[in-house]
Amino acid sequence: MLKRAKPSSFRNSYNEYYPLIFSMIYTKTGSREDAEDIAQEVFIRLYNNYDDVRDIRNWLFTALRFEISNYYNKKGTAKKDTVDIESLGDSAIVAIEDETPETTIIIAEILADKNNYENEEERVLFELAALYSFSFKDVAAFLGLTRWQVEYRYKKIEVKILHKLKEKGITGADDIL
């Protein structure tokens, strides 16, 4: 990814990733206040390093791990022991663990395949709608698109993913196709 020249595009990155980052943190912590605080710290860190960040997605997910750990260290609570920080990997997939069944890992890998998405915006769009149940209308508002644009792109990605799932013999995909 090309290096961004000006921090003014920080706002665009914020709009694109905030809902995703917030949702990931909320899924892990179950607390709206904690999720807002941690997301804020993550984006402050991004702002401060914006000129040097090449891959915003990877950078944000890495910073996320640190900030969750930092947050609970600062608060001095035992909550960090119940938050699986390591599973906040370089993807928005929310439940990959060591004991995850092979089928689930294959699905996660297919979802993480960059070829499914024409650009990063499409990837965020799909993750918000499919993984976190945001409505097309909400996703459209976050990304500055129309609801119909979101639905069109979502369906396009969905078809690609479902075909790949079918190729891998994932059960349950046939019904959808």
Add this chain to the structure above:
Amino acid sequence: MKNPDQNKSQVRELLQNHGLTGNIPPDIRSNISSSMDKNYRKIIKKTGGLTLAASIGGFIFFMLRRIETWLPAAKIVIPLALVSTASAVAIITQNLPAPRVEPTMLLRSFHSATLKDEMVEKTERLIMTGINGKPGELHVALSKTGTAQGTLPLIVGSLERAGTNIFITVKIIDPLTSKILFITETSAAGDKELPEATQKLAAQIHAFWASLTDTPHSGNR
């Protein structure tokens, strides 16, 4: 009427069956939009952009008020000047380079299933003190290798007791790739030997550190 998100729910069902979805309550989802702008303002405020603009604006405002007392025409000039200044500050603030914050500490997270938290924290402190007299230097060294791009290196460790022995493992991880850059382990025959064991670990990490830099490190040992 067709449910606009009907297709989405079908694919979501598959993901849900495999535990790949996050559970965000509807009220939380609907509040994200409204909280986004508020949180953005907080971020900009904390990073100093608004503070700078407010300071400059306030300074100009009070200076112009003083001029107004002895120059009546300033009543017209002042509002114009204020609007122009506010616009200029907004443009300047948007285009200012982000302030560089150099890393000042190494983030670490030690854990243990068999030892008390106080013991883990004490050992963690001993190791970190031994490793790094000047926090941040390890990050600089790692940056030179091109492994840490704008992120801090992560030092993680574990302590486990088996009988009277305590086993300590320390890893240095490149957070960008999750690759383990260095791993070392040692054991202490008992609690009293723990400080000595942590010094051994620190020395080994120093050796790794020195291998990343052109010149030998001169920190604590």
